[in-house]
Structures are given as structure tokens and as C-alpha cells.
Amino acid sequence: MNIKRILLTLVLLGLLVGGIFAYMVYGAFFTPNTAFKNAEVFVFIRTDTTFSEVKRSLEPLIKDIDAFESAANKKGYSQNIKAGRYRIGKGMNNNEIINSLRVGNVPVKVAFNNQETLADLAGRISVQIEADSTSLLNAFNNKEFLSEHQIDLENSLALYVPNSYEFFWNTDAEAFRSRMLKEYNRFWSATRKEKAKALGLSPNEVVTLASIVHKETAKIDERPKVAGLYLNRLRTGMLLQADPTVIYAIKRETGNFDTIIKRVLYKDLELASPYNTYKNSGLPPGPITMPDISAVDAVLSPEKHDYFYMVANVENFGYHMFAKNLAQHGRNKVQYIRWINAQKIVR
Template sequence: MSNLKKVIWAIALLGLIICGILAYNIYNAIFTPNTAFNNETAYVYIPTNAKFTEVKSQIEPLVKNINTFDAVAQRKGYTTNIKPGKYALKKGMNNNDLINSLRSGNIPVKVTFNNQESFNDLARRISQQIEADSVSLVKTFTDEKFLSENGFSSETALGMYLPNTYEFFWNTDANSFRERMLKEYQRFWNTNRTNKAEELNLSKNQVISLASIVQKETVKVDERPRVAGVYLNRLSKGMLLQADPTVIYAIKKETGNYDTIIKRVLYRDLEIVSPYNTYKVAGIPPGPICMPDISSIDAVLNPEKHNYFYFVANVENFGYHTFAQSLSQHNRNKQQYVRWLNQNKINR
């Protein structure tokens, strides 16, 4: 009987030791730091409909022990409940922290775009920042049903996208991106801006088209209301806008090469047959020649009041322009600019 008790105690003791070892191993697997990167934060991007094997392939270089990560993921049910997005993993996290972050820590990304001239360029820029690819974005941007339902055409649609920095979740799809941009556009056109457009007798699309010309004419935000005033003065007198950037855009649109760099518009360029050639076609072009900044749109809605009808680049204050009320004064200013172009051998 004494030997039986010893055996029982030995088995019990062995069981306790085994349980202790198991508990220790489980504790280590869950709560011991398991990161292998030196930076304070590492980011992983989990695609929509990703399998656990795809997640593991991203995680493996970032952890010391992928097996314990795998075990904890199985135990916490993460392997069958994977969520897409961008996730931040902090240095020193244990497997429990890692799984919790991957399960509920989807963080937004900042999406920025500027004055793109085509939907292909915009799609390329956006696809570098969110999960949606260029093909799906272009298809969504140009969907005729969406455009007609929201007051756009293929010519004016680019004006719906206001250059700025926005927050999105990385796993945003093309449709969701477009819907958010529509809401931003509608929010931008508040009562105040809408009333100002009506006072100018311009539609929203016309304001944006004119603003895109202002955008291309000057990089100086403080000069944009003055440039806008020139074009509005021309429109009020029934004059042609005669804006060089519209001719450059017409050339790009005809060739399909929006990467073309044209620093000097030649007289032969002014003969191009295009609804965007404001040397030939009266009024505002049928659509924007780029996506104008909000500052350019507001410059059109709040133009400087003056009597200028002409302007040319100021070679003594680069980035700005010299303005004139009369054609004779403008021609004198233009001669100085042409001399500068020739001296610097800018022929195209």
C-alpha cells in the first residue's frame, strides 16, 4: 500500500510538472515578445480575401518564432477571421498583441493627389496609395451611368476630384473611393460657393474648367485671383480666352501623351483643331485641362476686380506675371518675354 501511494504521488507530481511545463510554454507562446524588427513600428498590408498563408508570409520576416504566432492565431480564431487593411505592429509585441492588432487595428492612410490631367494619371497615383488597382479605378471614374446621374460628362468628370489629402482605409475599393470623392465635391460646393458661381453666371463645371486654366497659368496662389479676373474680363467682353495652357492640353489630348513637356507655344500650335483651343473656340473649354486646386477654384469665385485683359510672364520676377489693360501695352511686355525665351534658347 505504501508503494502504491508513492506511485500515485509520483504520477501526480509528474502530472504537475508536465502541466507546469505546458502552462509555461503556453504563456511564453502568448505573452513573450515575438518581434524581430529593429524599427519601432512595422506595417503589414493584408489584401481583401487574403488567406492565412498570405498573412503568415508577411508576418514571418517580422517575428522570431512563426510557429508560436501560428499557434496563437489558431487558438484565437484569427485564421478564419482575417480582415483586410493596413496594420501597425509595434516592436516588442507578443503574439497576443500581434493577433489583436491584426484583428482590430486597421489604420487609415493619407491619400494625396495633385493636378492630374487625365483619369489614367489619377488612377495610377491613387493605386499607389490604396488597394484598388488602376484598371478598376479608371473603369469606375468613367462609368457613364454614374456620370449622368451626378451631372457630369466625360469631359467634365475630372473636375469632381479635388486635389487634397484625404484619409482612407488602405483596403478601399474603386467604388468606395469614387463615392467619397463625390461627397467631398458636394461638401465643397456649399451654398456660399454655389451662389458666387451663379452671380458669375457660370455653372460649377464652368468654374472648375476656368479654374484649371488659372491653375496652369500661375503657380503663385496670391496671383490666381488676378489671373482669374483677366479671364472673367475677357468673357464679359466676348473676347477669346486665348490661354496657352489650353493649346498645350489640346496637343496632349490629341497625341494621348500627357507627359509631353511644352515650354513654348508656337504660332503653328494655335491652329490645332480642338474644342480646347481657346485661340479658335470662344468661351470656356468643355472640361477642365487638369484638376485645379481649391485655391484656383476660389480664385475664380472671388476674382480680383481690375481692368486688365492681358498678362505675360514676368522675366524679372519669375513665377509672377506682368499685366496690361491695353493690347499695345501687352505687346511691349510680350517683347521682353520673347527676348528672354530666345536668349535662353527655349524653342519648344
């Protein structure tokens, strides 16, 4: 009889202990453990982050950080931290949070356009992914990479086709650069290459001309006409005489790309620079900015016409007045000079 009681007591104790253990396990793994009110939050975990650093970043978001730590230890997460951007949904339990931090790396949208230099591009990208601007710029300027892919430094900006792309946030500089090379090769399809060849231009030369067109007009619908004008000048051996190239040459000469120049002066046209198309024939050595895709396609599909000259249209701002000869251009230019003087724009 005593033995039966002892056995029954042991069984009951075992059930009690098991119940307590099960309750503790359930509490550690399956009880909702978020402390924020939004539907979701995103956590950014840097490369080589320690578990202690992960805990610190999660503390404001989690009700019971000790329970989270216990669950993380049991699931082996605390010894296997992975960098990335991770989603935590409202009401998630520790098990779900840890599973998300393990395999739920959520991509980010990386967008860029219109940067004038590789340094500008590096700065723009560095605020969107983990790689810092220094590592990105070093990757962009890497001589071995440029030599391997037959890219000269003057044209290297053309490699980065402006658009919106998906990247994992923890992408490093070399991986970003490699992806951009793939996107560049994808962009330059057989059709685009054939159009460039028909114009007598290489893809890099198309981008260089597109950068001038891009700077010359912000109006997408006018870009094919502007592209046609510059192509007319190239075909006849006429100097491009593009003011945006002079502005770029000034910025390059001074090293200050934040300079705002609203008016090109006659003295500026004498600047000794390979980018000054008032002094040098043909295209400059490389793009003067990162052109929109619309500008590239405008060069590849230009409007066919007999225009060789243009000046800003003061009656339709943003657009230009076009001329076939110097006499007509002179008449158009008088209106522009009168207007710019009235605005007292001296630089």
C-alpha cells in the same frame, strides 16, 4: 497508505502537467515575439490573402513563426484573415500581434493634385491604396455612375478635389470614388455655390476656369488677378486665348500627356480642338488639369480690375505683366519675345 501516495503522486503529476501546459500557453501567447529593431512596422494584407501568405510576410518580422501559427490557430485568426494595413510594435507578443491583425486596421494618408487626366489620377491613387489603376480608371469612367450623378465625362476630373484624405489601405475602387463624391459635395458648400452663381458659372465651369488659372500661374498670390482677367474676357465676349488650353489640346490630339511644350507657336493656334480657346469662344468643355483649391477659390473670389491682357514678366519670373489695352500689352510683349528668343526656346 499506498492510496494516499498514489493520490499525492497523481496530484503532483497533474500540477506538473498543468505547469508545463501553462508555460507553453504563456510562451505561445505572451512571450515577446518580434525580430525587428525599429519601434514599429506596418504589414499590408491584401484582400483574399491566405494564412500561408500572411505567414510568409510575417516571417522576417517574427522570431518564432511556429509559435505565432499555434496562437493564430487557437484564436481562430488563421480562418478569419482581414485585409488592411496593420501596425506591429517592437516587443509585441503573439496575442497582441493577432489582436492587431484582427481589429487594428490603420488608415493611410492619400494625397493627390494636379493630375491632367483620369488615367494619371488612377495611377497616382493606385500606389497609395490596394485598388489597382485599371479598376480605379474603370470606376472613374463608369457610365452608370456618371449618368446617375449627372456628370459628363469631360468634367469628371472636377469630381476629385485635390487634398490629403484618410483611407483604409484596402479601399476598393468604387469605395474610393464614392468617398470622393462626398468630398466634392462637401467642398461645394452653399457659400462656394453662391459665389459661383454670382459669377454666372456652375461649379464645373468654375473648376474649368480654375484649371486654366492654375496652369497660367504657379504663384498663389497672383491667381486672383489672373482669374479676374479671364472673367473680364468672358463678360465682354472676348476669346480667352489661353496658351495652356492650346498646350492641352496638342497633348489630347497626340495622346501624349508627357509632352513638354515651353512655347506655343502661331501654327498651334490653328489647331481644330474644342479646347483651343484661340478658336472657340467661352470655356473649353472641361478642366485641362486638376486645379489646386487655391485656384478654385481665386476664381470664386477674383481680383476686380480692368486688365484684359498679360504676358510673362521676364524681370520677375513666375509672375506676369498686365495690360488694359493692346497698345500697353504690345510693349510688354516685346520684352518677353526678346527674352524667349535669347533663350533659343523654339518649342
